[in-house]
Amino acid sequence: MKKLKLLALSAIIAGCIVSCQKEDITVAEPQEAIQQPSKAQLDKLFKMGVNIDDVSIEEIPLPDGTKEKYLVSGDITLPVNDLDKYLDLGSLEVNSKQYRSDHIVAPRYRNIRILGWTGTGYELTPRMRTALIWAVANYNALPNTLNFTLTFGTNQSQADMVVYRVPGGPGGSAGFPTADGKPNRYVRINTGLDVPAYSLNVIEHVMGHEIGHSVGFRHQDWYNRWSCGYNGPLPAEPSVNPAAIWIPGTPWSPYADSIMLSCFTPNEDGEFTNSDKDALNILY
Numbered sequence: 001m002k003k004l005k006l007l008a009l010s011a012i013i014a015g016c017i018v019s020c021q022k023e024d025i026t027v028a029e030p031q032e033a034i035q036q037p038s039k040a041q042l043d044k045l046f047k048m049g050v051n052i053d054d055v056s057i058e059e060i061p062l063p064d065g066t067k068e069k070y071l072v073s074g075d076i077t078l079p080v081n082d083l084d085k086y087l088d089l090g091s092l093e094v095n096s097k098q099y100r101s102d103h104i105v106a107p108r109y110r111n112i113r114i115l116g117w118t119g120t121g122y123e124l125t126p127r128m129r130t131a132l133i134w135a136v137a138n139y140n141a142l143p144n145t146l147n148f149t150l151t152f153g154t155n156q157s158q159a160d161m162v163v164y165r166v167p168g169g170p171g172g173s174a175g176f177p178t179a180d181g182k183p184n185r186y187v188r189i190n191t192g193l194d195v196p197a198y199s200l201n202v203i204e205h206v207m208g209h210e211i212g213h214s215v216g217f218r219h220q221d222w223y224n225r226w227s228c229g230y231n232g233p234l235p236a237e238p239s240v241n242p243a244a245i246w247i248p249g250t251p252w253s254p255y256a257d258s259i260m261l262s263c264f265t266p267n268e269d270g271e272f273t274n275s276d277k278d279a280l281n282i283l284y
């Protein structure tokens with residue numbers, strides 16, 4: 001697998017010389033007419049450490065074909081009707097750089113049964129399935145208290161997290177753990193991610209990124225989406241409060257590489273950076 005991945009990576013780097021582009025990890029095609037969120041909903045998202053520059057309300061299908069209304073900010077999706085089930089972030093102390101969040105996955109929910117969906121209509125493609133196996137292996141290789149058991153099928157009653165495919169451009173979407181400490185349940189991978197331009201490593205990257213949200217990670221560059229091409233002045237540090245979680249011991253710089261940057265490129269290797277590993281091991 002390793003050699004194959006290296007070969008694939010070389011091919012992507014070669015291809016990138018011709019056309020290097022950045023892809024937003026986002027749902028590019030709304031499922032239904034877009035509605036505007038209320039100020040109260042935006043305030044709540046902001047307190048949760050979510051970028052509110054461009055938020056919409058969309059109806060998104062679940063794997064069983066029913067639809068649920070979600071607040072959508074880039075690739076972050078939070079159910080409209082259950083918004084009060086999510087906690088706000090808070091700083092440890094005024095003007096402190098260190099932020100805490102209570103809504104990481106609670107100890108009793110850290111053995112996560114993750115289901116790769118195979119049901120007709122929303123089934124993962126073969127490459128998505130392989131990439132999901134790789135992404136889950138990355139999480140399970142870390143010496144922490146999070147553990148994933150991956151199966152493929154349609155038995156939702158035996159799953160804590162369901163990964164399925166929806167229409168849309170290259171990317172995926174997911175939410176955050178709930179206030180009672182359960183991981184985010186639904187992880188969506190867009191059909192547009194499984195095209196020849198994107199290697200298995202890139203699909204692995206997006207899978208790992210969306211699982212990262214599902215266990216509590218915000219975007220490393222949530223405040224200006226630097227990785228998506230933001231050209232404005234970079235603040236010395238987030239000037240708003242509350243800010244997204246910053247984990248002690250990990251680099252703060254917006255230039256630091258992370259699987260949790262808002263946007264990805266076609267040459268992602270799919271692996272955690274050292275700071276990603278530190279962050280996961282500190283949180284869990």
Ligand SMILES: [Zn+2]
Pocket residue numbers: 025075076209213219261262
């Ligand atoms: Zn994201």
